[in-house]
Amino acid sequence: MRFHLEASLRLSADAGAAEKAISDFIRDAGPILEKGAPEGQGAKITEWRLAKNRIDLVIDSDRYVRAHDALLRLRRPLSELLGKQYRIGVRGMDVTAFEIEVESDREIAHRIPYVREMRHEGGRLRLILDVGEGGTLGQSEIENRIPDRIVSLLEEKLEKGYGGKTEHWELLWESEKREPKFRADPTEEMQKAGWIKHGSARGQWIYGPQATHLFRTFEAIVLEEIIGPLGYQEMIFPKLDTWDVWKKSGHAQGVYPEIYFVCPPKTRDPAFWEEVMDYYKVTHEVPLELVKEKIDLPIGGMCYAQCPTFWGFLQGMTLPNGELPMRVFDRSGTSHRYESGGIHGIERVDEFHRIEIVWLGTKEHTLEEAEKLKGCYKHIFEDILELTWRTAWVTPWFMAQEGKTGLSEMTGAGTVDYEAILPYNGNWIEFQNLSVNGEKYPKGFTVKAQSGEALWSGCSGVGLERWASAFLSQKGLDPSNWPEEFRRRFGEMPKGIRFL
Numbered sequence: 001m002r003f004h005l006e007a008s009l010r011l012s013a014d015a016g017a018a019e020k021a022i023s024d025f026i027r028d029a030g031p032i033l034e035k036g037a038p039e040g041q042g043a044k045i046t047e048w049r050l051a052k053n054r055i056d057l058v059i060d061s062d063r064y065v066r067a068h069d070a071l072l073r074l075r076r077p078l079s080e081l082l083g084k085q086y087r088i089g090v091r092g093m094d095v096t097a098f099e100i101e102v103e104s105d106r107e108i109a110h111r112i113p114y115v116r117e118m119r120h121e122g123g124r125l126r127l128i129l130d131v132g133e134g135g136t137l138g139q140s141e142i143e144n145r146i147p148d149r150i151v152s153l154l155e156e157k158l159e160k161g162y163g164g165k166t167e168h169w170e171l172l173w174e175s176e177k178r179e180p181k182f183r184a185d186p187t188e189e190m191q192k193a194g195w196i197k198h199g200s201a202r203g204q205w206i207y208g209p210q211a212t213h214l215f216r217t218f219e220a221i222v223l224e225e226i227i228g229p230l231g232y233q234e235m236i237f238p239k240l241d242t243w244d245v246w247k248k249s250g251h252a253q254g255v256y257p258e259i260y261f262v263c264p265p266k267t268r269d270p271a272f273w274e275e276v277m278d279y280y281k282v283t284h285e286v287p288l289e290l291v292k293e294k295i296d297l298p299i300g301g302m303c304y305a306q307c308p309t310f311w312g313f314l315q316g317m318t319l320p321n322g323e324l325p326m327r328v329f330d331r332s333g334t335s336h337r338y339e340s341g342g343i344h345g346i347e348r349v350d351e352f353h354r355i356e357i358v359w360l361g362t363k364e365h366t367l368e369e370a371e372k373l374k375g376c377y378k379h380i381f382e383d384i385l386e387l388t389w390r391t392a393w394v395t396p397w398f399m400a401q402e403g404k405t406g407l408s409e410m411t412g413a414g415t416v417d418y419e420a421i422l423p424y425n426g427n428w429i430e431f432q433n434l435s436v437n438g439e440k441y442p443k444g445f446t447v448k449a450q451s452g453e454a455l456w457s458g459c460s461g462v463g464l465e466r467w468a469s470a471f472l473s474q475k476g477l478d479p480s481n482w483p484e485e486f487r488r489r490f491g492e493m494p495k496g497i498r499f500l
C-alpha cells in the first residue's frame with residue numbers, strides 16, 4: 001500500500017528568514033516520519049519548498065506511517081520552531097493532491113465517499129482522493145480519520161477478496177442419535193392438519209390454535225426451566241429499529257440486504273393522500289409508484305436481531321455493582337429478515353417469533369451465566385424434548401451480521417449454534433444460539449459499571465419456528481409419539497378451526 005500526498009502549511013507571515021531552520025528541520029525529520037515503522041520504512045518528504053507564507057510538501061509513504069499521519073506529526077514541532085524563534089504561526093494546511101495505491105486483483109465498481117476517481121491497472125488499484133479546490137476531503141476530514149476509514153474499507157475488501165476467513169464452524173458436542181418417530185416434512189403435515197396457513201407476505205405464516213399452543217408450550221418451558229430458576233426479568237424491547245440503534249449495534253455496516261425497511265409518510269395530512277385513495281377507489285389497485293413518491297426515507301427497519309433495541313434502556317448510564325449480573329428477556333414481537341430465495345417451510349421464514357435472552361456483567365459474570373444457560377438448555381433438549389441435536393462454535397452472529405467472517409478476537413467471546421437434524425431431508429438446522437458478545441454492546445451504547453470494570457454481555461435467541469421444526473420433524477404431530485415430559489406440559493390439544 002502506497003500513499004502520495006501534496007500539501008501546504010499556511011503560515012501567518014513570510015518565513016524567508018526561517019528558510020535555513022526549516023531546511024534543517026526537514027533534513028532531520030526522519031525519526032518523526034519513521035516512528036512506529038519497521039527499519040527503513042515509514043514516510044519521506046520527497047520534495048519541499050518555501051513559498052513566502054507557505055511550506056509546500058510532497059510526502060510519500062507506505063502503510064506503516066500513512067502520509068497524512070506524517071503531515072499531522074510535522075505540524076506541531078514545525079509550529080513550535082517557527083513560533084518561538086520567528087514568531088510565525090502555522091495557520092492550517094491545504095491538501096492539493098492525495099493518492100492511495102494498493103495491490104488488488106479487482107476493481108471497485110461503485111463510488112466511495114471522498115474518492116474522486118479509481119483506476120485499476122496492472123494489478124494495482126489507485127484511489128485519487130477528492131482534495132484541493134472544491135474537493136470534499138480537507139484538513140478536518142484528515143483530522144477526523146476519513147482517509148483511515150477508506151484504508152480500512154480497502155483492507156476489508158481485499159481480505160474478503162482473497163477469501164480470507166470463511167464462516168467458522170466447529171463441532172462442540174453432539175447428543176445420542178434418537179430414533180426419529182417421524183420422517184415427513186413437518187410444514188406440509190401442519191398444513192394438511194390445518195395447524196398453519198400461508199400468510200400473504202413472503203415467508204410468513206398464520207399459526208392456528210394447535211401450532212400456537214405448541215409455541216406457547218415451548219415458551220412455558222423456557223420460563224419454567226430458565227427464566228424462573230436463573231432470575232430473568234421480562235421486558236418489552238422496541239420492534240422498529242432506527243439507524244441510530246443499528247449504528248451502535250454495528251448492523252449499519254452490513255445488514256441492508258436482509259432488512260425490511262420502514263418508511264413513514266411524508267405527511268399524515270389526508271389531502272396529501274387523497275389522490276392515492278381516489279386512484280384505489282376507482283381502480284381497486286394501489287398506485288405504488290404514487291405511494292413511493294409520498295413516503296419518506298426509511299427511518300430504519302423491522303426488528304432483526306431483537307436485542308439491539310434493549311440497550312437504549314441502559315444507554316449512557318452507570319450500573320451499580322449490585323445490579324450485576326443483569327438478566328432480562330423479551331418475547332414481545334416478531335423479527336423480520338428478507339431471507340434468501342429458497343424459503344421453505346417454517347424453518348426459514350421472513351417473519352419469525354423469538355425469545356431473546358440478554359445478560360450483562362463483568363467478563364466473569366457473562367461467561368458464568370452462559371455456562372448456566374447451556375446447562376438449562378441441555379436439560380430441555382435431553383430430558384424434555386429428547387432431540388437429536390448438537391452444538392457448534394461458529395462465527396459470532398454480531399460479526400456475521402456486519403458482513404464479517406472468522407472468529408472474534410476477544411477471548412471467550414463467540415457464538416454457540418444449537419443444531420437439530422431434520423430426518424425428512426437430513427439437514428441440520430440452527431434452532432437457537434447462545435453468544436458471549438464481549439464488550440461490543442456496552443461499548444456501543446456507552447454503558448458503564450460502577451466498579452469501572454469492562455462490561456460484557458451475552459444473548460441467546462430461541463427461535464420458536466425453529467424449535468417447532470426441530471421437534472416436529474423428529475417427533476411428528478401426534479402427541480402419542482411425544483416424550484412424556486413434553487406431552488405433560490403440552491396438555492390438551494386445542495380444538496383448532498375446521499373448514500367444509
Ligand SMILES: Nc1ncnc2c1ncn2[C@@H]1O[C@H](COS(=O)(=O)NC(=O)[C@@H](N)CO)[C@@H](O)[C@H]1O
Binds near residue numbers: 339350461
Ligand atoms: N429466518 C429465520 N427464520 C426463523 N428463525 C430465525 C430466522 N433467523 C433467525 N432465526 C432464529 O433466531 C435465532 C437467533 O438469530 S441469530 O441471527 O442467529 N442471532 C441473533 O440475532 C442474536 N441477537 C440472538 O437472537 C436463530 O438461532 C433462529 O432460531
Ligand SMILES: [Zn+2]
Binds near residue numbers: 305306307356459461
Ligand atoms: Zn441478541
